[in-house]
Every structure is written in C-alpha cells, then in structure tokens.
Amino acid sequence: MTTPLKSIGILMMFYRLRIAFPTRAPRVTLVILLSFAVTAACQAGKVELSGGGQLTGDVRRAEKEDGSTAHVVVRIDQDLSIAVAGTHVRRAVEADDLKEYRQRAASAGDDAEAQFQLARWCKSQTLLPQYRYHLTRTIDIEPDHELARAALGFVRNRSGNGWISYERLRRSQGLIEDRKGRWVLPEVLAASEYADESDKKAKLWIKTFRRLHANAIRGDAEAMAEIEAIDDPFATHAIASEFLRTRRSKINLRTLRLGYVRLLGRLRNSDAVKALVEAALYEPDELIREEAVRQLTEYGGSSAVATCLPLLRSNSPAQVKAAARVLASFPNPELAFAYTNALITEQKSKVQVGSGGTQAGFGNNGSAGMQQGAKIVEKTVAVRHPEVLRLVKMIAPNADYGYDEVAWRKYFAALRNPSRSDLRRDP
Numbered sequence: 001m002t003t004p005l006k007s008i009g010i011l012m013m014f015y016r017l018r019i020a021f022p023t024r025a026p027r028v029t030l031v032i033l034l035s036f037a038v039t040a041a042c043q044a045g046k047v048e049l050s051g052g053g054q055l056t057g058d059v060r061r062a063e064k065e066d067g068s069t070a071h072v073v074v075r076i077d078q079d080l081s082i083a084v085a086g087t088h089v090r091r092a093v094e095a096d097d098l099k100e101y102r103q104r105a106a107s108a109g110d111d112a113e114a115q116f117q118l119a120r121w122c123k124s125q126t127l128l129p130q131y132r133y134h135l136t137r138t139i140d141i142e143p144d145h146e147l148a149r150a151a152l153g154f155v156r157n158r159s160g161n162g163w164i165s166y167e168r169l170r171r172s173q174g175l176i177e178d179r180k181g182r183w184v185l186p187e188v189l190a191a192s193e194y195a196d197e198s199d200k201k202a203k204l205w206i207k208t209f210r211r212l213h214a215n216a217i218r219g220d221a222e223a224m225a226e227i228e229a230i231d232d233p234f235a236t237h238a239i240a241s242e243f244l245r246t247r248r249s250k251i252n253l254r255t256l257r258l259g260y261v262r263l264l265g266r267l268r269n270s271d272a273v274k275a276l277v278e279a280a281l282y283e284p285d286e287l288i289r290e291e292a293v294r295q296l297t298e299y300g301g302s303s304a305v306a307t308c309l310p311l312l313r314s315n316s317p318a319q320v321k322a323a324a325r326v327l328a329s330f331p332n333p334e335l336a337f338a339y340t341n342a343l344i345t346e347q348k349s350k351v352q353v354g355s356g357g358t359q360a361g362f363g364n365n366g367s368a369g370m371q372q373g374a375k376i377v378e379k380t381v382a383v384r385h386p387e388v389l390r391l392v393k394m395i396a397p398n399a400d401y402g403y404d405e406v407a408w409r410k411y412f413a414a415l416r417n418p419s420r421s422d423l424r425r426d427p
C-alpha cells in the first residue's frame with residue numbers, strides 16, 4: 001500500500017541532490033538522473049523546473065483563465081504523483097508531444113549515424129536530456145564517431161589513438177574553469193575573483209561614505225571621527241568620488257575637503273593618487289590644490305609626472321599652465337628638453353574673417369558673381385608660458401635665455417655632452 005511517507009521520501013531525495021550539488025558539481029549524479037529521464041521519456045512526458053532539473057512521467061497541465069499554467073501534475077508511477085506550481089515550471093511536455101520522438105527513437109535502432117541524427121533532432125526540439133542520451137548511444141555503437149565525441153566535449157588524446165574529455169585535457173594543462181566556463185590559469189582566476197570581491201566592497205563603501213559625508217556636513221562630530229579613522233583601501237573610490245563631486249559645492253566645505261585630501265594621501269593606492277593628481281591640476285581652491293601636491297610629494301610623485309608631462313604639449317594654455325605648476329614640485333633635469341619644448345606652444349582657434357552677408361562682384365574676366373562676405377578660418381597663435389619658464393630655470397638656475405627655445409636646447413645639449421679638451425701634446 002502506498003503511503004504519503006513514500007512520496008515525501010522521494011521528494012526529499014530529489015531536493016537533497018539539488019541542494020548538495022547546486023551547480024556543475026554533480027556530473028556523475030546528473031548522468032544517472034538523465035538516464036532515468038530518457039527511459040521514462042520514451043513512455044511519458046516531462047516537466048522542466050525553472051530552478052533546474054526535471055521530472056518525467058505522465059504529465060497533466062492545468063491552465064488558468066488567461067491560458068498560463070496554474071499547476072502541473074506528474075505521475076511518476078502508479079504509486080506516486082507530484083504537483084508543481086506553475087511558477088516553478090519552465091516547460092511542460094505532455095505525453096502526446098513526445099509521440100514523434102518515440103517513433104524516431106524506435107526506428108533509429110543500433111545505427112550510429114541514425115542515433116546521431118536523432119540526437120541533433122532532439123536538440124532542435126529542446127529535448128536536451130534525450131539529446132545527450134542519443135549522443136552517448138552513438139559513441140557506444142561507434143566509439144570513434146568524431147561529431148558525437150565533439151558534441152559531448154571529447155578531443156583526441158596526444159597519441160591520437162583515443163579520446164579524452166576536454167575538461168580533463170584542460171586540467172592536465174594546469175587550467176581551471178571559471179564561473180563563465182572559460183579555462184584560465186589559477187592565478188588569473190584568483191586575480192579575477194579578487195577584483196570582483198574588491199568591487200563589491202568598494203560599492204558598499206559608496207553608500208556608507210555618503211551617509212558619513214552627509215552627517216559631517218551637518219556638523220556631526222561622530223561622523224567626522226569615523227571618516228578620519230578610515231584605513232580601508234576599499235573606501236578609496238567612495239572618498240575620491242565625494243571629494244571630486246563637491247568641488248563646485250555652493251556651501252563652504254573647504255575644511256571637510258582638506259580632510260579628504262589628507263585621508264587620500266594616507267591610503268596610498270592608485271585610486272587615491274589618481275584623485276590627488278586630478279585635484280593638483282584642476283582644483284579651483286588654491287589651498288586644497290597645494291595640499292594635494294604636498295600629499296603627492298610624499299607618495300605618488302612619479303604618477304603625477306607621468307600624467308602632467310604629456311599635457312605640456314596640449315593645445316590648451318590652461319592645461320600647459322596647470323601641468324607646469326604641478327611639475328614644479330618634481331623638477332627633473334632629465335626632462336629638460338620636454339620643458340624647453342613647452343616654453344612656447346601653438347594655440348589653434350577658428351575665427352570669422354569678413355563682415356558677413358552676400359556681396360556682388362566681378363571677376364578678372366569681367367564675369368559677374370556673388371561672394372560670401374565672411375568665412376571661418378583656422379588661426380594659429382604662439383603662446384608663451386611663464387610657468388614653464390620658471391620650471392626650466394629651476395633646473396638651470398645659472399642660465400637665462402628667456403623664451404629662446406633654440407638657445408635652451410643648445411645649453412642643455414652642452415651640459416649633456418661637454419666638449420673634451422685636446423689631450424695631445426706638441427712634439
């Protein structure tokens with residue numbers, strides 16, 4: 001006699017497997033379940049669950065008034081039936097839907113190619129368990145069936161006389177599979193996982209720091225103390241974002257933002273240095289700008305120089321000025337020619353020439369015509385940079401050639417290649 005206890009036991013076994021092996025782990029167990037599923041599917045339908053897995057048996061579907069699935073009842077055997085709510089059903093295939101499959105399966109027999117073609121048909125009908133089953137039947141009949149082997153993830157072994165799973169081959173090469181199914185070196189996966197974890201922690205800090213920042217603006221001493229005590233490098237992005245966001249604040253936040261600059265200086269990582277360099281270049285508050293530069297002189301000077309040096313070639317005089325101002329805190333004689341080349345830069349701008357309007361005129365051959373009175377032309381203006389000249393004089397205090405770039409280049413070239421006196425003596 002069938003009791004509810006039997007049904008509960010089978011269901012508990014099903015869900016225990018699902019919990020113990022939630023993802024790719026149950027490779028052996030999955031094969032057993034699929035084998036059962038295919039055998040049952042030859043005589044009945046199946047229900048694919050939205051959370052993964054499937055039930056096979058005599059399937060009956062109950063519909064709502066709008067045509068959606070209310071619930072599905074799967075009769076596993078004469079003693080056990082399982083009801084599944086429609087919200088948990090991804091796809092239900094009733095027994096009649098598998099009639100064509102049963103006919104094709106019956107005619108495939110022990111012919112390897114017929115089994116392979118049946119597998120392909122199953123895939124086109126999204127009968128995935130049956131698809132794998134018939135691929136397996138194909139290689140049972142013909143072990144060297146290359147297409148079936150490839151579909152099941154096999155490749156030729158090194159000797160070429162046998163087959164090995166692609167997974168086993170990759171593992172033998174020292175690779176591991178990541179969550180996206182890519183085979184990578186262990187250190188690459190570790191770095192990727194660390195980056196993902198870092199990103200999560202950084203995002204948590206954004207919410208936390210915004211709360212602290214809002215409280216600090218209101219004069220909350222406890223919030224200020226929490227901010228000053230931050231030493232977690234994952235908070236850097238949140239601090240830098242809030243510091244840069246409040247640059248144009250209408251309320252006076254100088255004291256608070258100065259604290260952020262010093263806090264970024266203590267954290268000493270790439271995100272902190274990037275924010276400090278940006279502040280050193282473009283911060284409108286001179287006091288905060290100078291504090292950012294001071295922090296960079298203690299840590300991050302090389303990054304500041306690497307960022308500012310290309311700006312000396314900018315078409316924007318403001319950028320050249322800002323870059324020279326920052327570089328003055330890191331003077332380097334090795335960069336003499338880069339400084340010299342920025343003493344005078346060219347600024348290109350578009351200007352309107354003419355008074356505008358349309359005018360009548362005559363050509364040289366006496367023909368009449370209409371001419372536009374104004375046009376836009378590109379104009380180039382030479383711009384001298386006093387900030388760059390001061391930078392040059394910092395590395396050459398004993399010389400002064402003004403804005404004469406040629407003279408400065410000769411001077412620095414002579415310093416690098418001093419003339420040698422003739423050591424030969426007269427006979």
